Every structure is written in C-alpha cells, then in structure tokens.
Amino acid sequence: MIEGVGLTPLKIINGQMGLVLHGIKSSDTGFMGFGEAYFSTVNKEAVKGWKCHTKMWLNIIVPVGSIRFVLYDDRIGSSTMGSLFNITLGPAVNYRRLTVPPGLWMAFQGKGDFNLLMNFASIPHDPEEAKQLPLDNSYIPAISWI
C-alpha cells in the first residue's frame, strides 16, 4: 500500500425495491473537507489518466460496474516513493472507498460494461492544481492495461 492512501470498506444494504450503498460521512476517516462531488464514467477497457492533483484529496467510490485504479508514488520523502498500487473496485467485487492524498499519480480503467465512479473532492475543480501525463510516457513505470 502507498503511504497516505486509504481503503475503507463500505456497506451495501439490500432492500426489496433496490439497494442503499454507503458513500462518505463527515465523521469518516478520509473526510478532508468538501469542495465538489462529481461523477465519471469510463468505457469498458478505456483508460483515463494519468493525472496528479497537487492540492485535492480524492475520495473515490464505485457504485456501478468495476473500475481498476493504478496509483504511482513519486513523492520525494515518501516511504513508498517509486511504488505502484493496483486495485479494482465496484459493488460486486470490492465495495470500498479509496482515499487518495494530493501528490499521487492516478489512472483508471473500465472493467465492466458500464462503470461509474464518484469523486468526493476536498476542493472544487481547478485545472491549475492538476498535472497530466499521457498514458504512454517515459516517467511512470510501464503498466499493462490488459
């Protein structure tokens, strides 16, 4: 696991009419304030990334489908500098909230037919605070996106 990253198991409550899926509470570990909540869909096998937020804490929940996340730590002074971390999240496979501190690189890939994440972000969207790299770059260790 990468230093500072959180993985919090979340409950799914079954009902006759449908489910209730927990997300995040203001009293939860990993809650770092609220700036914006938005959704992102990612097509099957498509990959979104790489992106590195320099100020935003992310809290990511996948209530529909299945999404593979890869994190890369290039933070100087981090005990896990140079590490990659892989996890696949979704209500059927592994329903957890992924807390990502600022400074980590992230990319993610759709694994199901329809895949939706919510990012509960500590600050509102600000393109100035995010760095981007193409998937194919010589900085982050090569990942197999099969």
Add this chain to the structure above:
Amino acid sequence: MIEGVGLTPLKIINGQMGLVLHGIKSSDTGFMGFGEAYFSTVNKEAVKGWKCHTKMWLNIIVPVGSIRFVLYDDRIGSSTMGSLFNITLGPAVNYRRLTVPPGLWMAFQGKGDFNLLMNFASIPHDPEEAKQLPLDNSYIPAISWI
C-alpha cells in the same frame, strides 16, 4: 413548483473514454452543508417512499437511469401547502440536481432498467429525524404509480 425546492441544471462533459457528470460544489445554490453522501438504486417500476426528513436537506442527483420523484408539501404556512410536485430526472432525460428542504414528503420510482441516485445530505443519516408512511395511506393525496 413547491416552495423551497430547487432544480439546478448540471453539465455533462463528453469524452472519448467516458463522461464527466457534474454533481455539487460547496459554492452552489442548494449546498446546505455536508453530513453524508450515499447512493440508492431503485428497480424498474418499484417505488421507495414515503419519507419526510425533518432536519435533513437533500440534494439529489441521478447519474444513471431515470427516476421519477414525487414531493408532497404538508407544511403549515407554506405557500404551496397541499401541493404535489412531479419530476423525472436522469442523464438522458433531464440532468438536474433536486434540492429538497426539510419537511417535505418524498417518494421515487425507477423508470429505467437500472437507476441510481446520489443523495448529498446536509446531515448524517439519523432514523430519528425521518418520518415514514406506506405508499398506500390516507394522508397523502393518491398518486398513480403507472
């Protein structure tokens, strides 16, 4: 429209890999603080309700499928006391955020094959602050759930 209810148009941004769907920002009209965010799915034609939150402000977004909401106002002193309000939300039909003040009754019905809402609630879940009535009751005017 019922007094105090908000309906805010939200953006959907198309990309090659998938969509980004706006939700809520801390600077938005209708943001009344944050207590908890959770998801609810509702099966096709199934109805969840009635429920009346006495303290919670709801901010409801439907990023997947299509959900019909019915609100009923029994608030003494409200200019719309006795009114019903009907709206169907979803990314394909009508992508807006529904802001519901405390004191209104709400029920909702799945209209698509798969339907998911997020409730961005101003306070954490507390069963003590919510009143419930069965769908079939003699208090709320009869609704046709066809």
